[in-house]
Amino acid sequence: MYNNKAVAQWVEEMAKLTKPDQIIWLDGSDEERIRLTEEAVRTGEMKYLDQVKYPGCLYHRTASNDVARVEHLTFICSSKKEDAGPTNNWMAPAEAYKKAARIFDGSMRGRTMYVIPYIMGIKGSPFGKVGIELTDSIYVVLNMRIMTTMGKAAMEQLGDSNVFVKGLHSKADLNPERRYIMHFPEDYTIWSVGSGYGGNVLLGKKCFSLRIASHMAQEEGWLAEHMLILGIEDPQGKISYIAAAFPSACGKTNLAMLIPPLALKGYKTWTVGDDIAWMRIGEDGRLWAINPEAGFFGVVPGTNTKTNPNALITASKNTIYTNVLEGPDGTIWWEGLDQDPPAHGIDWKGDPWTPDSGTNGAHPNSRFTAPAGQCPSISPEWRNPKGVPISALLFGGRRAKVAPLVYQSYNWQHGVFMGATMASETTAAATGEVGVVRRDPMAMLPFCGYHMGDYWKHWLEMGKKIPNPPNIFHVNWFRLDEKGKFIWPGFGDNLRVLNWIISRCNGKGEATETPIGYVPTVGALNLEGLDLPAGAIESLLNIDKEVWIEELKGQLTFFEKFGDKLPKEIMDEYKAVLERFGKA
Ligand code: O2Y
Numbered sequence: 283m284y285n286n287k288a289v290a291q292w293v294e295e296m297a298k299l300t301k302p303d304q305i306i307w308l309d310g311s312d313e314e315r316i317r318l319t320e321e322a323v324r325t326g327e328m329k330y331l332d333q334v335k336y337p338g339c340l341y342h343r344t345a346s347n348d349v350a351r352v353e354h355l356t357f358i359c360s361s362k363k364e365d366a367g368p369t370n371n372w373m374a375p376a377e378a379y380k381k382a383a384r385i386f387d388g389s390m391r392g393r394t395m396y397v398i399p400y401i402m403g404i405k406g407s408p409f410g411k412v413g414i415e416l417t418d419s420i421y422v423v424l425n426m427r428i429m430t431t432m433g434k435a436a437m438e439q440l441g442d443s444n445v446f447v448k449g450l451h452s453k454a455d456l457n458p459e460r461r462y463i464m465h466f467p468e469d470y471t472i473w474s475v476g477s478g479y480g481g482n483v484l485l486g487k488k489c490f491s492l493r494i495a496s497h498m499a500q501e502e503g504w505l506a507e508h509m510l511i512l513g514i515e516d517p518q519g520k521i522s523y524i525a526a527a528f529p530s531a532c533g534k535t536n537l538a539m540l541i542p543p544l545a546l547k548g549y550k551t552w553t554v555g556d557d558i559a560w561m562r563i564g565e566d567g568r569l570w571a572i573n574p575e576a577g578f579f580g581v582v583p584g585t586n587t588k589t590n591p592n593a594l595i596t597a598s599k600n601t602i603y604t605n606v607l608e609g610p611d612g613t614i615w616w617e618g619l620d621q622d623p624p625a626h627g628i629d630w631k632g633d634p635w636t637p638d639s640g641t642n643g644a645h646p647n648s649r650f651t652a653p654a655g656q657c658p659s660i661s662p663e664w665r666n667p668k669g670v671p672i673s674a675l676l677f678g679g680r681r682a683k684v685a686p687l688v689y690q691s692y693n694w695q696h697g698v699f700m701g702a703t704m705a706s707e708t709t710a711a712a713t714g715e716v717g718v719v720r721r722d723p724m725a726m727l728p729f730c731g732y733h734m735g736d737y738w739k740h741w742l743e744m745g746k747k748i749p750n751p752p753n754i755f756h757v758n759w760f761r762l763d764e765k766g767k768f769i770w771p772g773f774g775d776n777l778r779v780l781n782w783i784i785s786r787c788n789g790k791g792e793a794t795e796t797p798i799g800y801v802p803t804v805g806a807l808n809l810e811g812l813d814l815p816a817g818a819i820e821s822l823l824n825i826d827k828e829v830w831i832e833e834l835k836g837q838l839t840f841f842e843k844f845g846d847k848l849p850k851e852i853m854d855e856y857k858a859v860l861e862r863f864g865k866a
């Protein structure tokens with residue numbers, strides 16, 4: 283159907299291995315979407331939701347042992363082990379290809395192989411990159427339609443080039459013992475087998491846009507980051523953009539779709555992306571970012587009219603729901619939506635469920651896949667091929683006592699150190715363990731396609747090349763009081779913190795120099811209309827020396843993993859913090 287020779291040859295080779303009954307090349311048309319949806323519904327792979335309540339929405343349930351990314355089965359298959367680093371699983375490429383090929387061999391017999399050409403980024407943009415995913419899952423096809431620019435447009439973008447990311451996916455027998463997510467950064471290749479869920483199979487997302495793209499970015503001199511992108515418009519109409527990295531369970535999609543509190547009159551917020559940012563140095567010397575995705579693959583539980591009304595509206599039509607509770611007559615429900623669950627339903631495992639079952643109706647990692655263009659706060663710039671200029675980079679985590687609400691780095695190098703020491707404390711909801719510190723530099727630990735030490739070096743090099751770099755900040759919405767309650771209200775009120783950040787970028791905003799960076803003075807944040815108890819802001823901005831000395835010990839233990847790949851500059855910054863605490 284398409285006449286790119288390199289693509290045709292590779293598809294033929296992969297078909298020889300997987301032996302599908304037929305091959306369908308996708309064009310991305312609406313007619314194709316309707317035909318494939320009808321087929322998926324006919325075979326039971328997907329279901330229509332009530333088309334009056336949820337127009338264009340579908341339901342899908344994955345196998346109950348296949349409901350999340352599988353980090354222990356995810357490999358970086360670089361030729362040299364040291365290029366994967368101590369934080370990735372590594373397998374030699376020849377061994378990995380051989381091992382996976384045994385599972386792929388004949389895995390599409392009796393099935394169709396779908397050829398999905400797709401663009402991560404905007405057609406015609408110098409930021410954009412083409413991938414092709416081969417899959418035996420219509421669910422994957424329909425999700426990739428939402429998450430990427432797919433079909434004819436991607437093949438037009440590729441032209442007769444042979445440079446594209448080669449993704450091969452097969453559900454095979456969905457056996458977790460025969461499940462692998464393998465990345466071959468040097469070959470721009472991804473092989474995923476044995477899973478039908480999310481980040482394991484939508485190969486444009488984590489596999490391409492972070493793991494393979496981070497390797498490309500290191501080679502080509504740009505940044506592929508696990509960051510949301512948000513525009514903040516002030517009452518004078520000036521829009522400043524931030525990009526922010528948070529580990530999971532820190533409310534990234536909520537921040538990306540933030541609604542300003544009533545007290546902050548005249549402010550507007552604009553969503554550019556909720557998960558991934560590709561950033562390059564622009565002709566004007568600033569850092570410019572695009573969101574390479576075309577949709578949101580958002581976590582569902584906890585989403586409600588208070589936490590994220592924009593997400594609810596975004597996912598009200600043309601959306602695929604995965605592993606939520608199926609209520610009667612094509613309805614759905616999830617924990618944290620409201621206090622009104624259906625009297626009976628079918629849970630994420632496919633079992634009958636009632637509110638008295640004592641189990642979750644929706645899986646905690648259940649998802650919506652929704653077109654980004656449907657978001658009420660979507661930025662008019664979100665498809666701008668040039669991207670948006672970034673004024674501030676934010677790192678964050680969930681810390682009960684250590685990090686203040688917000689602080690600013692002294693310079694780029696210190697900011698890279700702040701990103702490298704990012705960490706989050708676990709919640710019962712996420713892991714069952716409470717308060718365990720998980721180090722997750724730049725929120726990239728599971729997503730960096732090469733050695734984390736080289737990745738920090740790349741960040742440091744980038745800092746030298748950006749004539750007008752963004753300022754770097756750390757935020758923590760999750761500080762607890764003595765009774766274990768959140769001190770900061772979060773959600774829309776986070777805009778108060780973002781406004782201080784933007785004023786700092788404009789050379790304003792009051793701050794005090796502290797051992798960890800610039801911290802706002804007590805009066806620097808606009809708290810108008812907020813009813814914080816006495817002393818709350820002081821607690822939010824407090825730096826407890828004892829707690830920090832313990833934190834620094836944890837940072838050192840983490841850094842020791844990286845041996846001589848740890849850039850000297852990071853260690854210099856570490857020593858400088860110790861010195862500022864009087865502990866050199
Ligand atoms: O569990 C999965 O497969 C999805 S994980 C995910 C999905 C959307 C955005 N971010 C993430 C993540 O783990 O960071």
Ligand code: MN
Nearest residue numbers: 508530557558
């Ligand atoms: Mn993510």
